[in-house]
Amino acid sequence: MIEIENVSKRYDGRLVVDDVSLVIEPHKIVTIVGMSGSGKTTLLRMINRLVQRDSGCIRLDGTDNELIPGHLLRRSIGYAIQGDGLFPHRSVAENIATVPRLLGWDKQRIHARVTELLALFQLDPAVYAERFPHQLSGGQRQRVGVARALAAGPNVLLMDEPFGALDPIIRSKARDDLLAIHRAIGTTIVMVTHDMDEAVTLGDRIAVMDAGRLLQYASPAEIMANPANPFVETLVGSSERPFRMLSFGCVADIVEPGEAEGAPISLDASLRDALAELLWSGRSAIPVHDDNGMIVGQAKLKTVLNRAAKPV
């Protein structure tokens, strides 16, 4: 658990993080959104002490982070930044091995961990381990950057606009991959993003910041339904709200017994994708399949539309 309590930071006498308090539960994903210069990165970097706070307290599993030695912080908190931050003259394997090496792991253990992570990120170790960053695509570099941040098995992963440099299609795949990896390893993730869609799709909770202050900290559904003030409402974008509501639900939430005609959709698909398929194919219901391709029920247009409405 990460407890941020009344934390403030000034630069040149100006408050850039202003008395922020929030609690991040273990194994959750928290996204931090806000305009440029609102203090998101500064807040994130105070968690792993890349930035020293001026006042307040940040506790990691109950311990003040100022009392945790640097090498333990590096092990327990991974950090991935925009672009990828990879060392250009080191191979993929050497990049991923950075923190384990600092921690003095033996060669065999490092090799096993690098191989495991490359496989998890769908990069064949035989093909990619010895490549250099310039021999990878942007999406592959970004995955190696996240793999490197996870190398020492941290409890917490801090991500600062990790997908900011990716084009929209790869970006959406990168989000799906991150969710799959999060399901597999359960690391607590705190992610700064400019992109409200990203914040809503990935976040269990969203922290909205403006001018150093935390305006709202709540689930995506709560923020959509009850934005704390006009600024949050603008950020959420009223015309986008129904679609955003659908993007964080999945077909498994609404599948019901019964048969429907035509091409099926996966239990894992988002309700937004289900709506698109229903509208595009002009059907009032579509069959739903599980991971093994077995038909397990149907998703009805009416039910999907109900999920797009403002929660009561």
Ligand SMILES: Nc1ncnc2c1ncn2[C@@H]1O[C@H](COP(=O)(O)OP(=O)(O)OP(=O)(O)O)[C@@H](O)[C@H]1O
């Ligand atoms: N090292 C520094 N010295 C002086 N001012 C700084 C420093 N780092 C950040 N700032 C200022 O603090 C404010 C908050 O910066 P921060 O990077 O936290 O914002 P942000 O919300 O992450 O912005 P962006 O979305 O553009 O990355 C900005 O006005 C910035 O100029």
